[in-house]
Amino acid sequence: MHSLDQFAQEKLDDLQRRHLRRVLAETVREDGIWVERDGKRLLSFSCNDYLNLTQHPAIKQAAIAAIEKYGAGSGASRLVTGNHPLYAQLEARLARIKKTEAAVVFGSGYLANAGIIPVLIGRDGLVLADELSHACLLAGAQLSSGKVMTFRHNDVAHARELLEAHRAEHDHALIVTDGVFSMDGDLAPLAELLALANEHDTWLMSDDAHGLGVVGGGRGSSFVGNTHIPIPLQMGTLSKAVGAYGGYLCASEAVIDLIRNRARTLIYSTGLPPACVAAAIAALDLIEREPGYAALPVQKAKAFTKAASLPDAQSPIVPVIIGDEEKTLAASRLLAEEGYLAAAIRPPSVPPGTARLRLTFTAQHPDDAIARLAELVRNKIMAH
Numbered sequence: 208m209h210s211l212d213q214f215a216q217e218k219l220d221d222l223q224r225r226h227l228r229r230v231l232a233e234t235v236r237e238d239g240i241w242v243e244r245d246g247k248r249l250l251s252f253s254c255n256d257y258l259n260l261t262q263h264p265a266i267k268q269a270a271i272a273a274i275e276k277y278g279a280g281s282g283a284s285r286l287v288t289g290n291h292p293l294y295a296q297l298e299a300r301l302a303r304i305k306k307t308e309a310a311v312v313f314g315s316g317y318l319a320n321a322g323i324i325p326v327l328i329g330r331d332g333l334v335l336a337d338e339l340s341h342a343c344l345l346a347g348a349q350l351s352s353g354k355v356m357t358f359r360h361n362d363v364a365h366a367r368e369l370l371e372a373h374r375a376e377h378d379h380a381l382i383v384t385d386g387v388f389s390m391d392g393d394l395a396p397l398a399e400l401l402a403l404a405n406e407h408d409t410w411l412m413s414d415d416a417h418g419l420g421v422v423g424g425g426r427g428s429s430f431v432g433n434t435h436i437p438i439p440l441q442m443g444t445l446s447k448a449v450g451a452y453g454g455y456l457c458a459s460e461a462v463i464d465l466i467r468n469r470a471r472t473l474i475y476s477t478g479l480p481p482a483c484v485a486a487a488i489a490a491l492d493l494i495e496r497e498p499g500y501a502a503l504p505v506q507k508a509k510a511f512t513k514a515a516s517l518p519d520a521q522s523p524i525v526p527v528i529i530g531d532e533e534k535t536l537a538a539s540r541l542l543a544e545e546g547y548l549a550a551a552i553r554p555p556s557v558p559p560g561t562a563r564l565r566l567t568f569t570a571q572h573p574d575d576a577i578a579r580l581a582e583l584v585r586n587k588i589m590a591h
């Protein structure tokens with residue numbers, strides 16, 4: 208065996224022993240909620256398509272029209288010839304929704320976070336990250352070459368301690384956090400973090416990948432509770448509730464112009480296909496027009512947690528924490544036998560000892576199916 212293959216096989220064998228090896232499962236999504244896997248039709252509670260917009264006729268038609276007019280791909284990076292006219296429409300729409308001066312769209316949420324943070328924080332800078340921040344926020348922080356420290360999850364007092372001890376040593380400082388945490392579904396204390404940041408001449412950046420479209424009247428986590436928390440750096444994705452693809456940053460004109468000039472993941476990436484941008488515009492139109500529809504995923508998640516005797520849901524994401532990786536895989540198989548797709552999430556996606564079923568609720572999930580799922584979780588999974 209070639210040494211490279213031997214290296215790979217040893218790593219795979221180790222993952223297998225620890226029940227952490229992943230395999231790609233071919234999945235046919237029939238519509239917003241039903242999927243087919245291994246010849247079996249399952250009701251999916253594992254997709255981030257919270258508003259089921261990937262299959263919405265108006266969104267699909269917008270994508271088709273964009274292909275007919277602009278072609279299948281953008282052909283180059285945005286700073287060369289890939290900045291097709293739909294980009295300006297989408298960025299203006301995002302800035303309006305988030306109540307900022309401007310916005311810039313990236314190829315994905317991961318590319319956005321990997322590009323934004325290194326522009327703002329250099330070798331002499333400081334990044335404080337919530338310990339449960341998404342992997343791409345942490346990756347962007349590491350790419351910045353600055354000092355990176357984590358604070359305990361949603362612990363503003365701990366973040367304050369770290370700032371008081373270390374802020375003076377650095378020219379610039381940035382706090383980063385998810386707005387809605389992707390694996391736990393809880394919300395960040397954004398108002399308190401913004402106040403803390405302002406006290407210490409520190410900037411705050413929130414990743415609203417799982418907030419836009421489903422909380423805060425559809426505007427996202429900085430608008431929860433009929434408030435507006437003016438976070439200076441509002442990042443997010445277009446691939447969850449929006450149902451398309453791409454990432455974005457909403458901020459001031461000066462910050463956005465700097466990002467366009469210096470973010471390597473924007474400068475050196477081909478622009479998004481016109482169909483993705485057109486679909487996102489159409490989806491944002493629908494979200495703004497129908498706030499009642501946008502509220503349904505959280506309502507259905509709350510109905511589930513009440514019926515399953517779990518803590519009240521704050522977002523469409525509900526974790527059913529089991530702990531042991533093998534038991535979590537068994538629970539996922541049990542639900543599949545009952546006709547439900549509930550993905551098992553294991554380390555390193557979540558901390559060791561917190562393997563879980565990550566359930567996600569969408570606008571079109573039938574209420575009776577949610578009630579049945581709650582019964583199964585309460586009586587067959589959490590009871591053991």
